[in-house]
Amino acid sequence: MLPRWARFIHPDAPDVHSKYVPTNDKIFKSPFGPFPPTAPNLNVHEFCFPPDQPLPPDYDLFINAVTEERVTLHQFYNRVCSLARVLRYDGPNPLGLSRSPKDDTENGEILGLFSRNHIHYPMLAHACFRAELAFGGISPGSTPFELWHVLRKMQITSLVCHEALLPVVREAIKLGKGPADQLQLVLDTNKIIVLSDDASLEKVQGYQTVEALVRQGAKFPEPRRKLVGGDKLCYLFQSSGTSGLPKAMMISHKNAIHSGLQGMTAAAMTAKFAGVEPLTHQTVLGIVPAYHSYGMILWILRVNLQPATNIMMPKWDIELALKSIQKHKITLLPLVPPLVRQLALSPLTEKYDLSSVVSCASGAAYLPPDVAYQLAEKLPNKTPIPSGYGLSEAASIASPPMAGIFGLNPSEPGTIGFLLPGMEGRVVDPDTLEDVPKGTKGELWARGNVVCMGYFRDQKATAELFAEPGWLRTGDLVMRDAEDRIHYLDRLKEMIKVKGLQVAATEVEDTLLDHPERLVVDACVAGVDNGRGDGSLFPRAWVVLSPEGKKQGEATVARKLNEYVAQRLSKHKHLAGGIELVDSIPRTPSGKMLRREMRDMYHQRIKASKSQSKL
Template sequence: MSTSLIYGKDGIYRSPRPPISLPKDPTMSMIPFLFRDISALSKIPALVDAETGLNLTFSDLRTQVFKLSLALLNLKISKNDVVLILSPNSVLFPVCFLAILSIGAIAAPANPQYTVNELTKQVRDLNPRLIITVHELYDKIKNFGLPCVMLSPKSSTFTDRTTNSPILYFQELMKSDDTSKVQTWPSVLQTDAAAILYSSGTTGTSKGVVLTHRNFIASALMTTSDQETFNDSKNVFLCFLPMFHVFGLSTILYAQLQRGNTVVVMARYEIEKVLMAVETYEVTHLYVVPPVIVAFVKQSEIVMRYDVSCLREIGTGAAPLGKDVMEGCAKIFPQAALYQGYGMTETCGVISVESKKATTSRHSGSTGVLDPGVEAQIIDIHAMKPLPPSKTGEIQIRGLNVMQGYFKNQKATSETIDDQGWLRTGDLGYFDEEGQLFVVDRIKELIKCNGFQVAPAELEELLLSHPKIKDAAVIGLADAEAGEVPIAYVVPSFINSLAEDEVKKFVAQQVAPFKRLRKVVFVDEIPKSSSGKILRRELRQKLISKL
């Protein structure tokens, strides 16, 4: 691939992939777009519960979405009303999500691990009209005084201990298909808000990202642009990544369903259950976050117990992954094309991805070339000018997948998206001469040691290559002389199998002096977000508390 194909004289990098074509009808929103080929798909399984084997065909899915849509309208949920979804993954999660969107309301999936305080902030921000949840999470939302739809079946063991939150049951709502109370079906446009997803908040206050129907459609088309011709082969995707996160919701769930693919749903990740599901349901495509790839490599003996020869593709994203780990995983799954991608909540999950059919430039540590229709700039963080290939700067993105803005936060929106539509990612990276994008690190996570920049991701990749290290994270520690120095948090593969000096020496032999570790802290686990990003802020707080 020639750089001249993607890098223009205007300093803009453009995708070499064929452009996508959005529906020209402005009323072709996510739901009609998803079910546009329903006659050909009606008997094909759309969603399968990995644990029970229960499946919904595309016809079943459309019927359930329609019934719940009617129920929501009869509950007086109107266009632009916000509905909060607090639930682990299940086949009912997408039914609820799609039903909310079909009537022009806005879905706001929340992290089931959130505390009451975290949910309180989100509820105050969103002012939802309704909460959809399960019995296990009810105590977290019972005092909000909002009506609640319970996805769990009625149970004698569950007792509503408060009258603040009126409870309705999903099963009961689905028994009625009364259309007499519905005055008009809301008109939904591609430009309407579809969902509000909260950013991880690892580099500041968590903000609601407003994504439109057009964002989701564009992202879905971009994600599947390299996929085989429609219905040429049977594609089965496994989704254990949380559906409240853009990776699970957009890149796996919606993107693949709109191509007529089957999605097997798991409530949570457990390595053996994942491998068992791959074997049982003959999963062909697996999307994972980097910690899962690392687990596959470090626990290869577990992988070997299962027949995973059905896997054709393994995709990873959400955080940088080193070349050595990619190559290690490729050896375990030799029959599967292994590729890395790059995306953000603010870009509806997609920016770039390695070509799944490429025979060169694979496992280079890059995140591939830009997705169809995506433009990028690499901006010098000091001179604020576009940079040519091989020069590192802030990655800025423009395209149909870029969010509408931050919910009720115009200041943050204007600081993130300029008047020409460029989104500041806050990530450092560069394009090589082949047009491959390399993401180096977060700007705010760079360690400044004696005037030199140290990227934590580089040191983390190196640490993970050590056979006795299971996981690692690097942060900066304030230093009177150097400004900051790198320190590492390390999870040993075995208890007492490592000494601090051994780790320091291992790194020192392979890096420049300013990158050498000044301190190593052994821990049981590295705190991470649901998408696999290291929660460096938590590590810094732990460090400060011990100083």
């Protein structure tokens, strides 16, 4: 019999000891080769739990880092089956759910998941997969205004909400149906379900709990059926795309399966190269949020593909993280750059035993090389922290592989490595849309089964995302070197990364211009260096005062604008980089705002000020 991991490697995959030959073709491919074949109509749940295979021996799958509550693999599977029976539109259906749409040309049931990291969040997602119920992951940091927008954008008809977030839901509902010329609020308040930390509760504030539904589903018989997946809509993600308020990005079952499969393929082939058993048990620190594509891969799309015990943290607490590493002998640390920096600089690391950590990886944003080296010095193997590359629209595109595999030279920090299994890439001039030669900077375009279907009910944004059929415009400036290694240079999109989270400059600008007292007539927002050296940015605003703004004065306007942004937008979108008054905002002849120019002028001024202070 073939080992369990054999299904993750294509029969014609290159030998791990062979030598990858770079190409001068405009399209370059992954050294790992193609994805292994999968059934065309495969459902995510049946990919993770093949119906013809028994479950492996039981183990702790999720552990709450705070309370020590545990869910084993077998408990997880049984709970998923029970809840899925309740959520099926063609089953007993006590909630009265309808069939989910296959894509954005149809109406249907879309369940919102509105919760922080929780040991039962992955169970909710897998129950949806098994019930063929499309869902939308929503940031638990959303303000009522942001939630109201996302509920409308995703056309959420039913909602699972953590009990702590019920007040936000109530305030969002009070905002009404929405403008007639936009997608309207369709949430049925009779279909709100509460995720409670108290498993004994049947209801919270009049709403049924998830646990009550699991207990109810356990009493229903299990019908025999073949699940449907493939190109059908699986879930929606929040994404800002290139601009504006968050959009709803469509992920099919095929997209999701290959996002989970990709890491398994790379890990299995890397283990073969290293001469060790592939995909052995890991213990993982669970801080990356599950509603984010990075967390979706880690906590949901890889369940039962590789044995792992996940120590889930509801929110970041550096000492709790260190205690968890020591207590549970955590082997893998998936992090984002600001957390890498905190661990690298914190003296608390000296108090705890980190000897169990085998590997650490960073994602969701650019990781500065110095940060990668600093944390490595505190970990047993001293290897610089690698930084993978992906985006919401294609969860994983490139990553630094193990040095030597396929004869590849090391990918030093500052590069994003080589294309991951199943991916193809191009580097294109963003203005002419012509491919550029190797060694020349351009926009990275990507193609592969992980690339999303497009934006839900937003044809214009989808057309901007795909300049050519199948080719995703990443909006990131890169350089492809002689070995086909990719070097990240800068962002082309008007997006600001704050602690790995996206901030659309236009969303903050629109909020400033929308102040009820009309204090400004023009506004520009860009990301500026936060001064901490972790690669993260702070949003900064440059504003042109209106007559009313001039009348009230600079200090009052700044205070009122900050208060309004804080009221309307999540914390990571607040203007931590400050507000600056200017006479005008520079623009191109066609009217495009020169945000990059404003940002660069600010950085030059700060740099000159620091140089002057040293004299």
